[in-house]
Amino acid sequence: MLKSLFNWKVLLNLLLAIGVFVGLIWLTFRWLEYHTNHGEEMPVPNVVNKSVYEAVQILEDAGLEYEVDSAKYDPKYKPLQVLKMSPSAGSRVKYERAIQLMVNPKFWAPVAIPDVVNKYSGLAFQRLDQVGLKIGDTIFEPSIQKDAVLRILYKGNPIKPGSLVPRFSVVDVVVGSGPMRNISIPNVVGLTVKEARSVIARSLFEVGLVDHEDGGRDESDIIYYQDPASGDMRDQGMQIDLWASKKTPAELSAKIEQLNATYRMKVDTGLPPIQYQEMLVHQEPTYEPVAPAPVPRKEVPKVNEPAVRTETSKTGTSRPAGTSENNRPKTTANTGGNSGNNTSAVKTASSSQQPSQKQKPKKVVVE
Template sequence: MFNFITKRSFVVNLIAAIAMFFLLAVIFFTMLPIITKHGKQLTVPDVKGLNVKDAIAKLEAAGFDAEVRDSIYIDSIPPLAVWAQTPDKGAEVKMGRTIHLTVNKTVAPMVAMPDLEGLTFRSAEMMLKSLRLNVGDTIYKPDFATNTVLQQLLNGKTLKPGTMVAEGTNITLILSSGRGSVENPVPDFIGLTYAEAREILSASNLNVGSVIIDSGVSDTLNAYIYKQYPTRKNEIGDFNMVRAGEAVDLYLSATKPVKDSSGAAQQPPANE
């Protein structure tokens, strides 16, 4: 065989090589459309919202490959449902193209609850959204700073900053509505325990102001109030008035004060 090639002239071999090259080129370019499926365009079907298994089966039946590329957590759609697809529905692509899917997670990721107290409602809402948490109920309570967050709750209980909660959780916010317009007499707290006074303040939409605790107090909640500001009555015997949202300062002692008929404390705390 090699003798046959070497016996021919160089020019004949060159012409044969060139002819062979062109023959192979013609075959290659003839087969290229078949190899690349040139001209065979398919429309990508819509698989958003389908379970990932159903979505993959639908894509494969339509002539595509499918691959889960990413996952996300959305509380409004079922677990393992397709949230997004690339290319999107209606796109014209070649047969056999891989369609990438983003699938909803089965378990919500946990995030640390931020401290929203003191923030405006708008700022609190934006912070919750950035963590994929939702604003649940909004409850308004009289207080000084209008439309600021006074408290954050989950299932009716105070939610401390740093507590881990699931994405998509609804957070209840207690917001300030500003001071009330109606004035009411200041409640009388003298002789009550601090726990009792807090309940009355809450029921009256008033706030605890400064709390001054004597050195002998070991149990704050059960300590007695011997002085308050503003007082129940002024110097001429008229009632002092407060609006909802205002604060009352309380002075606590371990000794329960004795009150006279006017309601004033007759003796100072034992530790004064």
């Protein structure tokens, strides 16, 4: 067997096989060098702080590829400005190597509008601030949902929750201010159910029970009765019940009378009207001055002195006995407003006649 192994034919085939294998390996490496431009490198141009459009043009002219990625928006840099690049500037790379560019975006990253509709306004404002949105105007609108968020406006138009807007965008919030008071009920009798719904919604009311005479739900039925009646004053958000039929209201007069007896309160106007009479003005009574009653004199105790007898003159004044009218002190009568001077003169005269020593009390007898 060893003899057959060293046969020249076997050895020749083995050498041929080894030669083919080595040749294939050499051709493979040569092809790889040619395809990958082995040994051919070039420096990376510096495109930092340039706009992304200029950077892309420079890289294409140098025979390099590029990949653009956006970083977090930074207001200190210009929009679409190249902030970083990888590999860095000056590095040697092969042709058609992809250079990664980090670019400042035009604006902040978009955020989704949170679902805060029909939520309390205080919590809604907090939620909007957390996602990076700014509150612009707070618009109050009459609604039964007081202090609840009704709509969110972006650039004046309503926007649905979940919509994407740039971060730090300004949004307006519509908040309910409570129901309006004393709104007149509209008249929807004679309209179709569909038309009545539209009129009631525009009047800030809601549709309550809709009773179809035939038991169906045809929106084209004619309204022949409503409660509350048209012209009544109700608050916003109150429900209006409707009765509809394919017949006209004139054909359902009996049914309307039956509903009036149930839903309309009859006011008794047979009582006589109230009459108001004017009251006489009460006059205060006038009183004439009354002379004061005489004060009774107290009896002076007797002393061991002769009693002095007084006489009553015609004028009603009393004087001591034995004193005549001529002996009385005379006073000058003045006219006009000198009555006060006369009184002072009389007092002076009487005081001059009094003795210097105090007299003892005497008993006075009045006849």
